[in-house]
Structures are given as structure tokens and as C-alpha cells.
Amino acid sequence: QSALTQPASVSGSPGQSITISCTGTSSDVGSYNLLSWYQQHPGKAPKLMIYEGSKRPSGISSRFSGSKSGNSASLTISGLQAEDEADYYCCSYAGSSTWVFGGGTKLTVL
Amino acid sequence: EVQLVESGGGLVQRGGSLRLSCAASGFTFSTYRMHWVRQAPGKGLVWVSRINSDGSTTIYADSVKGRFTISRDNAKNTLYLQMSSLRVEDTAVYYCATEGSGYFIDYWGQGTLVTVSS
Numbered sequence: 082q083s084a085l086t087q088p089a090s091v092s093g094s095p096g097q098s099i100t101i102s103c104t105g106t107s108s109d110v111g112s113y114n115l116l117s118w119y120q121q122h123p124g125k126a127p128k129l130m131i132y133e134g135s136k137r138p139s140g141i142s143s144r145f146s147g148s149k150s151g152n153s154a155s156l157t158i159s160g161l162q163a164e165d166e167a168d169y170y171c172c173s174y175a176g177s178s179t180w181v182f183g184g185g186t187k188l189t190v191l
Numbered sequence: 192e193v194q195l196v197e198s199g200g201g202l203v204q205r206g207g208s209l210r211l212s213c214a215a216s217g218f219t220f221s222t223y224r225m226h227w228v229r230q231a232p233g234k235g236l237v238w239v240s241r242i243n244s245d246g247s248t249t250i251y252a253d254s255v256k257g258r259f260t261i262s263r264d265n266a267k268n269t270l271y272l273q274m275s276s277l278r279v280e281d282t283a284v285y286y287c288a289t290e291g292s293g294y295f296i297d298y299w300g301q302g303t304l305v306t307v308s309s
Contacts (some may be wrong), residue, residue: 082252084235106259117295118235126286127236133293172235174294178241178250180226185235 082189085110085130085171089153092189101186103169103171109181111152115174118156119149122167131156140150158188166190193217195287202306207208213270213287213300219287221245221265224290227272229283230242230302235284241290257283277307 086104093099103110103118110116116134119127129138132149134154134165154173158165171183213225227239240251240261247259260273269275270287284302291297 082236113294115294121236126301128299129291129295129297130290132295140296166303172236172238172296178248179252180238180241180296182228182238184235 082109082177082179082180082181084179085173087169087171087183087186089184090187090189091162092191094191095161095163095182097158097161099160099161099188101156101169101171101188103154103156103173103175103183105154105181109173109175110149110154112176113174114149116147116154117150117172118145119170119172120165120167121170127170161190163190193298195289195298196285197281197285197287197300197303200285200305201264202308205263205277205279205307205309207235207307208273208275209277209305211274211285211287211303211305215268215271215287215289218289220263220268224288225263225270226268226296227270228296229281229300230286230290231280231283234263234283238241239285242270243268249304274305277305279309281308282304 096161121127134149135147176179196214234276242261252296286302289298
């Protein structure tokens, strides 16, 4: 299983919106609406932000939204805040009870 | 509140073995599928293994197949990862995590560091 493709880094100013892309294949992202996004601050455990492509767990701000089209997915963060600065990972179910993560994207809030 | 606490990490020589544990609390452990995910220093997350709720079905990433064994003791609310024939490239923080109701990984422990020396 090859890792999903994410940009290494993105940046934005407070209050702006940013989008992080996640590209897979027809065997993973394209086959299932089972794409999740995680936020990870340095030295901390990942935290689920989006699941099943666009659903937010309880307690996650509506500033975070997800979408999917074909073999690609996106995480959009609106109204950027300083505390959003972190690494973000996408993850897709890949069939046969296996999962694949993206390489991660470092978000810098300028 | 869901709590997952990993332990058992440490320094081991190449070719050696180590068993990781993950103590679960705050939820009905025996009804949840569980995962191990690892993260090499400065690198991204990599899925390692998954076990179903009663322990009867396990699956592994190709990189660890035949060397790692995932298991669980539902009476003790504990998940395990037995690692053998360890390689330098297995050096990573190992996280245990729960699987949500729809094939997604949701709650994570704080991780335990495994360092394999050459």
C-alpha cells in the first residue's frame, strides 16, 4: 500500500482559509467514502477532526470541513487561528481491513 | 472518557523482541475493534495492524507481517503488540487506537517509543 499524497506544507494568515489536499487511488480514496483527517500537535497524539469524508466528531469546530471527489479529498480550515498550526494527516480505508495514511501536511499560521 | 495508555516501549537490539501493551478504560473495550499505528521520528503516521472485537480476526501491514502479532485480553481491557525480529526501521512511536463505528480510527493513546539499535 502506497501512502496517500499530501502537500508537505501549507500556510495562511489568521482569519484566512486554507485547503489541504489528499490524493489516493481508485483502490482506496476512490472506492470508499471512508476518509478521515487528523490533527497532530508536536509531541502529541493525533486527534480525529473529520471522518467519513465530511463528518465532524462532537466538539470539533465547524471551521473544519471535508470533502471528497473521485480519488482525492480535501480538508478546509476557515477562519485560521494560531492554535490550528499543526500537522494534518488524511487516512483512507483501503479494503480488506487495511488502512493507509497520507504523508502529512505541516500547517503554518503566519 | 476514553483512555488508552501504551507501555512497554524501550531500547532493543536489532533482531530482538518487545511486547507493547495498551490499557483501555472509559469504554466497553470488548466491543471495539482496535489498531496499532506507528510514527518514525520526524515522519508520518503508518498503519500497522488491526484486531476485531473478540480477537478472532487480525490483519497486518506488509512491512510487519510475519514479525508482529496483535492480540487482546478483553478480561483485562488490554491490547498487545508482540514484536519480533525487530529492524532498525521499526524505530517509532507506537500508538494504539480505537476504531469508530464506520471504519475510521478515532481515539488514540499517547504512544510509546520503540528504538531498535544496530
